[in-house]
Amino acid sequence: MESTEILQEIAAQVKICEKCQLSFSRKNAVPGTGPADTDVLLIGEGPGFYENEQGLPFVGSSGKFLDELLNKAGLDREKVFITNVVKCRPPGNRDPQPEELAACEDYLDRQIAAINPRVIVTLGRFSMAKFMSNVKISEIHGQPRWVKGRYIVPMYHPAAALHQPKLRSVVESDFAKLPEWLEKAKNAQPEEEVIPEETNDSSDSDDNAVQMSLF
Numbered sequence: 178m179e180s181t182e183i184l185q186e187i188a189a190q191v192k193i194c195e196k197c198q199l200s201f202s203r204k205n206a207v208p209g210t211g212p213a214d215t216d217v218l219l220i221g222e223g224p225g226f227y228e229n230e231q232g233l234p235f236v237g238s239s240g241k242f243l244d245e246l247l248n249k250a251g252l253d254r255e256k257v258f259i260t261n262v263v264k265c266r267p268p269g270n271r272d273p274q275p276e277e278l279a280a281c282e283d284y285l286d287r288q289i290a291a292i293n294p295r296v297i298v299t300l301g302r303f304s305m306a307k308f309m310s311n312v313k314i315s316e317i318h319g320q321p322r323w324v325k326g327r328y329i330v331p332m333y334h335p336a337a338a339l340h341q342p343k344l345r346s347v348v349e350s351d352f353a354k355l356p357e358w359l360e361k362a363k364n365a366q367p368e369e370e371v372i373p374e375e376t377n378d379s380s381d382s383d384d385n386a387v388q389m390s391l392f
């Protein structure tokens with residue numbers, strides 16, 4: 178089966194999925210959008226209000242900001258694939274629960290396998306945690322590394338900059354380096370996987386505060 182067909186099949190399954198409790202409160206599941214033959218996959222956290230209304234990813238204010246960031250980096254939304262770690266909106270914009278992340282993970286894994294992107298940009302803590310454990314986003318945002326043959330670029334979620342203006346320049350600065358990283362990833366052989374050192378400080382309170390209101 179072609180990658181496009183696989184993505185269509187996944188999207189059809191997501192739209193009627195009842196594998197976790199988020200199916201009860203969602204209006205529209207949001208499988209993700211973009212071409213199958215892209216080198217770049219962006220993964221956010223979960224649909225927000227407008228995404229739940231429209232069934233599309235990143236269509237609210239954070240989506241507009243993401244478009245700006247992509248455009249400044251010379252990328253077009255139509256040329257990248259955008260999805261989330263959970264495909265249905267957590268009620269009240271709360272964090273996705275571990276059992277919801279686990280239930281939904283297979284869809285994301287199959288999307289990654291179908292697209293086979295060289296570069297994955299993680300937007301926020303939950304998508305970062307899929308590829309890197311025991312790290313704080315405040316310490317590793319904007320520091321890409323190879324993980325299992327893919328160049329993982331951890332970024333703050335665009336909504337973080339909208340909720341905390343002091344992060345706006347940080348997010349803009351990280352995205353500005355994206356073209357350089359894409360070029361590097363395209364030309365490089367995957368380096369050995371880097372296992373981040375464990376941090377003992379798990380508070381990350383600023384990040385938690387930011388990420389609580391991302392949707």
Ligand code: SF4
Binds near residue numbers: 195199200264280281
């Ligand atoms: S969040 Fe994922 S696992 Fe849960 S109902 Fe939606 S598509 Fe299914």
